[in-house]
Amino acid sequence: MKRKDIKKVIIIGSGPIIIGQAAEFDYAGTQACRALREEGVEVILINSNPATIMTDRQIADKVYIEPLTTETIKKVILKENPDSILPTLGGQNALNLAVELEESGFLKEHNVEMIGTNADTIRKAEDRELFKETMQKIGEPVAPSEIAEDIEGCIKAANRIGYPVVIRPAYTLGGSGGGFANNEEELVEIAKVGLNRSRVHQVLVERSIAGWKEIEYEVMRDHKGNCITVCNMENIDPVGVHTGDSIVVAPCQTLADKELQMLRTSALNIIQELKIEGGCNVQFALNPNSFEYAVIEVNPRVSRSSALASKATGYPIAKVASKIALGYTLDEIPNAITKKTYACFEPTMDYCVVKIPRWPFDKFIHARRILGTQMKATGEVMGIAPNFEAALMKAIRCLEQNTYSLLDDTLKDLSDEELDKRLHVVDDRRLWVVAESLRRGVTKEKIHGITKIDIWFLQKFQDIIEMEKKIAVGPMDEELLRKAKEYEFLDKTISKLSGISVSDLRAMQKEWNIRPVYKMVDTCAAEFDAATPYYYSRYGVQNESSPESGRKKVLVIGSGPIRIGQGIEFDFCSVHSVWALKEYGFETIIVNNNPETVSTDFDVADKLYFEPLTEEDILHIVELEKPDGAVVQFGGQTAIKLAKDIENMGVPLLGSTSDSIDAAEDRERFDEILNQCRIPRAAGRTVFTCDEAIAAAHELGYPVLVRPSYVLGGQGMQIAYSDQDIIDQIGIINRVVQEHPILVDKYIMGTEVEVDAVCDGTDTMIPGIMQHIERAGIHSGDSISVYPPISVDSRMQSLIVEYTRSLAKALKVVGLLNVQYIVKDEKVYVIEANPRSSRTVPYISKVTGIPIVPLAVGTFFGKTLPEMGYHYGLQKERPLVAVKMPVFSFEKLYGQDVSLGPEMKSTGEVLGVAKTYDEALIKAFYGAGVHKIEKGNVIITVKDSDKEEMLPIAEGLYDLGWTIYSTAGTSEFLNGHDIPTIRLHKIGAGKPDILDQILSGKINLVINTPSKSVAHHRDGYKIRRNAVEAGIPCLTSLDTANAFLRCARHVETTQLSVVDITKVSSFLNFI
């Protein structure tokens, strides 16, 4: 029964999106908030991430977008007086914070109960030694291991256990700082980082069980002790690759009942012993040649895997976990899908799902692609199909990486020897390398020997490759085409292989009645009647998705996997557009393939199609549903890319048409519009070849910006200072075949400004202007962004508003428009305009209180902005300052340079909201994980041209009591200006050198600006890499450093308040 004493609950969110902690916690948190509120419980939410849906005023009663620190949570607790705290929905971050609060006695002192799972349980699951003891107590095997707290201890432990060993730091997420060591040398290297990274300076040295099968169970338990397993999952990549980086299939494919029940029983024993109340994830390693197994780890909370399990089965884990936390038992909670049965059952699937991680190596070309215990993926996709081959093929094309099957042309040119070498490397391309090896006749047994991938999976890859061959050889008859489609070969892939045109292939399918039907995900394999509107396609006989609804229908195109440049913000926009469309009385149909998101929760839209986002997949849905309109402006570039295709299918786009998109993207058309509107922009040229680019650069004068058109997140954008830069840059752009030209622009170094606007077809409303702290040249997504602007005067602001209004008109925008400007020397230049939602829409919606997405949806149906209550032009400034700060995941991506530039590198963002700029900025730094602000030890090394500008920063920091360390050049310069420094050796120029100092743990901040000179660049790179790997904030722009100095100056005297964002309209009364 529901507990009557729980009335007000604090939920801690997971903070910014970083590698290892992505949108899954927004999905879980949002579901949990809704589940609690439908029980009449008041929900107080704390999360620093403004791009989330959970931080909406519709989702929680009170929303604090504040840094996730114990200090903040304490303040909120004091202000709100909650009776409970639910810590299991915000990932590792939330769990750690809750445990800290509990250990300090604060929760007890203020009568706040930890519900769901208590601190003891969390410690038992998370503390390596306690965990091992607990497992030993109940007879569950763990790999032999020892705890070590220093390097010496690690070496001794490894000697006792025997190499190879794996190092796992305690209390970290995404396996951050761990790794495999085959010998002492490797051990020392990994242990140093691992010890540093651990919150309690502790690592586990464990016998390596690499090569065993990795199996996961998602388990639920209530306070009465009822236990069920929601789903089991098998990692195709054996133990050794982080599960977040593994290709995963659900349910398990290669295990017999005996093995599965053995592991299931073990999982239940564990959750019973830990007394978890809610959901839990248990990871096992299973020896493929015996019944021997080992428990790898237990996560006593919802996780990435639980999100995947929820989407794979239809079982809403976070919702059920929340109800359990309120005191319900599993047999009291209805099954939301069947409505006839209860949550106390085990879902069964009649399809299989394949998850593939989405890695950022297309953006981070210098990062090490090797996969290991350190997670590197930013997001993931899921394919659902009745057979493994089809689920895999669907998932591959969900990745949107220009690969639509197991064919990868870039591997064709490798020699057999090179290919064999690649087969020994575990990286993001392994699937395709294995496929290419099979294609060349390498036996499954040999590949299994090298990769330990189960023969069954290898056989399935082989089946797909056989199908490629059959398609290529022909003749194309009904049986072959049907089989190929059952394997989910896209028409364009079949066309490429067979030489038959796509239109001919489509005619054949029509003639032979080969077409997909849609089946329901219903948790029960059709045993019970279900009404969940959650569908996937397959080639079969019976369609279950009835297109009859009697209402007008709108198709909403989602944004696919989370990747750098296209994050959770677009899921926020998609979900809000669905809600708004529903308000207008439409039936909403969403198509998306990201299992981590809110948009793929089955009760968001009226219908969910969990499908890849390609022209063909959309076409099939359109043919069935015949929607009255489609919406592409909220789904990021993924949706925008489909605009023309959807129009060609005869479905009108709601809001701006593909012509508007084209007018904004096409250089010549856009230039013409700017000329008409008399809006200046940096001079630029459209080119197709490298020679043309160099010629253009000479004409414009260096530096120039070089980038491909039609991209998001500045993908492939660089500032070029020389011909060589251009040659390098074009080479990188051309790794992917370009359908669109390359743009070369004169680089203007000014203040960057950004606006989001809503246009109703007549005129435009601008909720607010955002100013970037870093000068132009650093990608807007990587810049600190401030609302309202701090140093753009009203004349410039008026100009920006005027330009935005005329641009919207000229581009015939209906709905959203995002424009980026540079302000320099009393002039405003346009950088680019995009008639779609942007990364900043959620943040600006929240801080201004203006519902931007619903307003945009209103304009689709002819509502004017004044009708909806907003006057044209710039809206009144709110009496607050909001600072959005980017957050990076560089420590996870070995090899990637952390310096910022025109290509976006951040994975997430945090927000600081306050009544003054200083306070907001301090909050944002805290939120981004920069905790040492008032004073400390800083390493400053900047390139020569930055030295003058750096001087006041160094001086300021020194005056505040910071100790400055630097190498010869910078030291001399600073000393010459009477700023004392501690001089460090350059790398390798004597001991201790600058790197030793960084790794010593004494340094709190690194300021390093990248130099163009090769040798300096290499040293700077090492400094920056080592800083992030040691967990030290590293500022690579002097503008950021200046902002930091400003915080350091004011941190002592600034009182940080907490702000409930839902009360933003009457903001001043609440602080």
Added chain:
Amino acid sequence: MKALLMLENGSCFEGTGFGCEKDTLCEVVFNSAMCGYTELLTDPSYAGQGVVMTYPLIGNYGICYDDAESSRPWLSAYIVHRVSDVASNFRADTDLNTFLKNNSVSGIENIDTRALTKVLRESGTMKGMIAYGDSVDKEKMIEKIKAYRLKSLVPQVSCREPRVYGDGPVKVSLIDYGVKNNIIRSLVSRGCTVKRFPHSAALEDVMAFDPDGIMLTNGPGDPKECVKEIAELKRIYEHGIPTFAICLGHQLMALAHGFDTYKLKYGHRGINHPVKRMSTGRVYITSQNHGFVVDEKTIDPSVADVSFKSMNDGSIEGLTYKNRKTFSVQFHPEAAPGPHDTAFLFDRFMSLMGGERL
């Protein structure tokens, strides 16, 4: 070879043959387990049935003889979406296709098993036929289906001669209506010597072993057909020896007490069935395989209490008799396949035989 599955109501599903491709009549039922097909194929309770697997990928880990629940498969036909062409598991002795071929079980694959399951769910369990070849006479098939009768399955699957297993100190007489090996294993591993008797065993036969308890097993078909067996159970109950009954045994014991049974629309077949233990309110996930169920309305509360109920449809899943020595469950505590959550019932039987009361 092309193959066609036809149901009593005329629904047809085209597919491809595998296993032994001989025309077969059967009662078509579906099972929602995602694993454990070896145990399922060799479970004698499926005698005479054509089993549809709702999970589409079957045979992935091959057939491990160790996992067999009896000496051979008993079902008439196996209906799946896709049979794996590799058997990938370190214990695999053979592959599914070969196993069915060698044991004369007809198979049909490439069926939209979800669509088929929905037909069975909506119209109930039906008779059906699988026919092979390019030209099948649908008229004739429907005639044959209509004429087909399933009967006296228990005598077919029960052992002919008694046999003894284990050498533990506790003696159990087991009446085999179609026993799954894991019932025997579950007893032997707890220190029992089990003597297995044919279905027709009389009280005198089973008592001649001087047992501490009687085990009544699962088995196929309509319990009401087992008239003689029911009569014998009445005598066993009256004798007062500790008795544990599973599945068909549970139904027969109920019938012996004058309770009624009826046929469920489409049965309970799967390994995800939640049952609630009435005494504690705890829910357990169980393995189930039954088409008939004891009718709650006919239970005399002075004779037996309901001990377990299905969470899905509220039907009876267990009874405890008032002599405090006899208890029975509809589900399968021996699992195989499925969860081991209710294995404690065997421990309970052991304590009962040790002199404790229910």
